[in-house]
Amino acid sequence: MKTLVTYSTLTGNTKKVAEAVFEAVSGEKEIMDIKSIKETDGYDRILVGYWVDKGDANEEAKKFMETLKNKKVGTFGTLGAYPDSEHAQKCVEKISEALKANGNTVVAEFICQGAIDPKIIETMRKMGSNGPHAPTPEREARWAEAAKHPNEADFSAAKDVFGKLD
Numbered sequence: 001m002k003t004l005v006t007y008s009t010l011t012g013n014t015k016k017v018a019e020a021v022f023e024a025v026s027g028e029k030e031i032m033d034i035k036s037i038k039e040t041d042g043y044d045r046i047l048v049g050y051w052v053d054k055g056d057a058n059e060e061a062k063k064f065m066e067t068l069k070n071k072k073v074g075t076f077g078t079l080g081a082y083p084d085s086e087h088a089q090k091c092v093e094k095i096s097e098a099l100k101a102n103g104n105t106v107v108a109e110f111i112c113q114g115a116i117d118p119k120i121i122e123t124m125r126k127m128g129s130n131g132p133h134a135p136t137p138e139r140e141a142r143w144a145e146a147a148k149h150p151n152e153a154d155f156s157a158a159k160d161v162f163g164k165l166d
């Protein structure tokens with residue numbers, strides 16, 4: 001069983017989770033930034049890391065996942081929202097459904113919070129109370145919590161999920 005762990009990342013959160021996933025996976029394995037992938041034929045299993053962008057996998061990860069057909073695929077993601085939120089669960093489902101539609105088998109799923117780029121938070125604060133991401137106390141609390149992730153508990157949870165694969 002040869003596994004490829006790959007990831008797309010803007011600010012490093014998803015790369016950190018990818019490294020935890022890589023550590024946990026058994027058998028022959030490689031880890032690679034999505035940008036470096038030339039072909040996927042030599043792998044029995046592909047574990048793809050994405051970050052959530054507007055409620056879906058970020059474009060680069062999405063494009064890559066669209067190239068996968070009839071493979072064993074696992075996904076792991078990071079996002080600003082809480083992982084047990086409806087928003088997070090919808091993202092995970094959407095991504096898995098798209099993979100399944102191309103004949104892939106989804107062997108594992110994982111999602112956790114990841115610090116939001118402070119520049120983005122500043123922009124949302126500047127947009128003020130009329131913007132779609134108005135800085136309410138609830139949002140500020142969520143952003144502050146996200147800033148602490150991914151943390152050791154997230155890495156450990158990811159390792160549990162991916163370490164269980166054959």
Ligand SMILES: Cc1cc2nc3c(=O)[nH]c(=O)nc-3n(C[C@H](O)[C@H](O)[C@H](O)COP(=O)(O)O)c2cc1C
Nearest residue numbers: 009010011012013014051052054055078080081114
């Ligand atoms: C342009 C942009 C769009 C985002 N959209 C969402 C979103 O729709 N939902 C969400 O929960 N988080 C969203 N986030 C937060 C990121 O998914 C989160 O911070 C993630 O951990 C970033 O991963 P990275 O460090 O690997 O790039 C967004 C961040 C950016 C920069």
